[in-house]
Amino acid sequence: MLRSPARPDSDLPRDAATDTGAGPLGDLPEWDLSDLYPAPDAAEVKRDLDWVEEACERFAADYEGKLADLDAAGLLDCVLRYERIDLTAGRLMSYAGLRYYQQTTDPARAKFMSDCQDKITTYTAPLVFFSLEINRIPDDRLETHFEANAELARYRPIFERLRAMRPYQLSDELEKFLHDQSVVGATAWNKLFDETIAGLEFDVDGEILGIEGTLNLLTEQDRSKREAAARELARVFADRLPLFSRVHNTLAKEKEVEDRWRGMPTPQTGRHLSNHVEPEVVEALRNAVVAAYPKLSHRYYELKRKWLGLDTLEIWDRNAPLPMEETRTIGWDSARKMVLDAYTDFSPRMADIATPFFDKGWIDAGVKPGKAPGAFAHPTVSDAHPYVMLNYLGKPRDVMTLAHELGHGVHQVLAAGQGELLASTPLTLAETASVFGEMLTFRKLLANARDDAERKVLLAGKVEDMINTVVRQIAFYDFECKLHAARRNGELTPDDINALWMSVQAESLGPAFSYMDGYETFWAYVPHFVHSPFYVYAYAFGDGLVNALYAVYEEGNPDFQEKYFEMLKAGGSKHHKELLAPFGLDASDPAFWDKGLSMISGMIDELEAMEN
Template identity: 55%
Template structure:
């Protein structure tokens, strides 16, 4: 199952004073999945999943080509229905295990539960592994005829067609089974080591006790330059103290991915991700080229302006997200944040606000920061028979309101797509960011329209530009960093210094001459979890942001019916290719002008900032 994480600058934990000002923050109620780790229903479902998987294998293995010639309960459509039901059950189990674990990754008992359940579900899944592999061995003509013959099969056409795109890369059954079973001791184990190492790290900030990662990162947004500098020094020291571990993890996972990709016959190092995202390599290449070409017009230009606003010749790397001198510092309470987002959503369409309101009313959100809680933010879809859950680390800053809007956008998307069922609700990563970034844009525009004070308007515009730079420019730089690391790893193991130099190279290129990359910044790649958990995930954020910028431009000039088309797009889940989803809006991601249109919106906001600067 997939946890949709926010890859903006990390969401940060609360200090005690901020917690008092935010008001009571909600914690999620996982009882809609299971009442607790000792719930008999959880134990029963684990046993039931194992039994159903074994029975399914005994019933269908070796018969699917024959089933494709039949209809009804003997047909391939019926087999897929049975497969989907087991996937739904296993998804419920692992959704609970993951959410329970991420609420406190420092708790050994939660870690053990997560590991034990992952092992049992992986074992059960081994009995289902034959199913997609055998479907892909059915002749194309026979499959086409089966689709015409069996209406129960035809409803799964999008899933089958997506599955068959993987045909050239699937291996012999026993090798696939080996890959599946060893995933617990390969990528999964290294990911867990990374998570638990980062969770237990503490960083000296120069004041008070050493801090976990999130509060330490939070200090980089403090209005005091010395506080930011001290926090950066503490972060650098912390990363350096564990850099050998992080380097080993990175080397191991890069090699693990290379082995898998080589055995499967992928060419480019990111081809597996492109296939999973159902996006063509040339589309991603066009996005990358467009963003890199725009570096001078976007990040280079903006950071030059920001250095001047802060009275500096150059920004230190720890000053990138510093507040402007005119930025209001008061804490935004939870109730105000909730109303802000719901008002923005409702202004677009009441249906959107109604769905989002369920997350507040039904305890589907875990907002406070706690010792051991997973960093950042995510919305996890769980399974269609339940509902999504949102994790935040809310601290009352304006950016936290944007993160709330972002994750609720994911949540709305996941609720609407749930009707497609367990096999077809999941949206490729490139489209998974559509609703989240659109929700952010609605909230930002709503707040901006109500802002009368020129200084505060400037600060809000600057904050939005920084978020967009972090989402587009920074994520493409991350993607280029990953490409360097994975390409070089094919030639041999990398040292910490080599990885650090790759990091400095892409950061210098993307941030521009107005940002000073100070000593020690070469280890700051170590805390970006996406490099470890989801190689090449990051370009999806730039894809989604540029897509939404283009989509929002259509919305601003649209006639009636935009909202209905938008909801249809979200409700499609994973049943349509990006070209089919964008066609009703007159957009085409394969057209280079598409990316230019999305980037021009960021450039337009920087123009607006420059005009405001000249007027002041």
């Protein structure tokens, strides 16, 4: 339950790149991390590290071997002490992680994060017994405790999630070993991947760029520039392919070993348990999306091929702007106004929650050497506030990314009232507020479109984003499923992984595309596969859920805004069935996903109608 560095609890960098255009962006904000700690060498950092060490030792001395004998009040005191440790350790790791992602190539920042991780891992080792002993308490005794103490009963979801792991729990000794070993296992490989990606250099027509700037070129109007960027990405990835292959082989094998020892039936089981979602719900989502490939991505990209006047699309055309699209740069102040206006139209309360992000140093927006690519929102801890990271380059898609990450931020602010252990939302619902924020912003821009040409560009852009969020992420999920299944049969060569990647690309993108030599390596830069295996279906889950939710909003559901805020405030305290019930929605109904996908299909219908 203790949190790891910034990225696993964050919205990981998104797939869509952005475009610079021309003109000034204005003053881009930077993080002020002093709300967490004044400096890495501040006395407060040492104070909290020392406190965590002592608190963990005292916690183990007071409770190890005794949890089953506690009465309800004693168990509540135990949970509250555990929560305070989680809060303090989370503050330390949030600060270390955020500083690191500002400049991953800075050895001092990398050392500070590693040292914090090592210390927190060591100090919290005595707490491993907590979940193991909780899972040995008989069900009827725990239920009696909940009935006797309402405050303890509030933590029921935490106990339920812990106890969901009971069938897969190892011995106390092995669990402690895995805890101690983690800093030289997945954590170390994650760090190697991050530092490698951040340090890559790409030479595009004589200009040396990092990965963010190079991916950004894939949305240039100039097709030759897009092609040059794609080919340079392929060249650099190919040079590092042995390393990326080693990272994936090692992490997949490590996961297979732990899953085998735990008796996990599938590589995906751990993710489903942590997301508090049933495997059949994810399978229904996956199957609905794959079945819809022909009427979604295949149909849209055939339209785009015609718009671009090409016999076949190359991979560098996937995120190309439309010929009728204006090349423009949106300054930071304009982006802020667009998003806050859209939030205000939905509810002034939503804009009020979002405004401090702009005014108080809660956003780091600029593109800088060594900065982690993409965008995320990190909740930090429940007695502080979230931080949003962007790589803002002034494209309309960047405005949507801002709306997306601010949605996360609003969600995290509201959920913080649940306290440290209950604030964190399972990944399946973590994308709800972010995608909803994007939808509000898109609908605002669409309503203000000057003519059919602008409406067409907006609709096409939204369809592309939805395809990236739904179709592409489910293809990513299928790639991971194939990768982990294949790794169980032995070491995978780079060519093996390349072949798995291409097997899902052609299926999901459709017949409008040709694939350049080198595209088979593009799995190498996707951070989700490294940091959070099987994370990616959460994007599709969130988009489908929000499409259904937005349809309820448009239908005029009574008190929708209040129900929406109550859902966000719940954090991780309720199951998705309970959260969606007030809106008349049920994600376990296979037909639920078809409703969400029909919204995308309907937008493509409208685009096709514009051709006639």
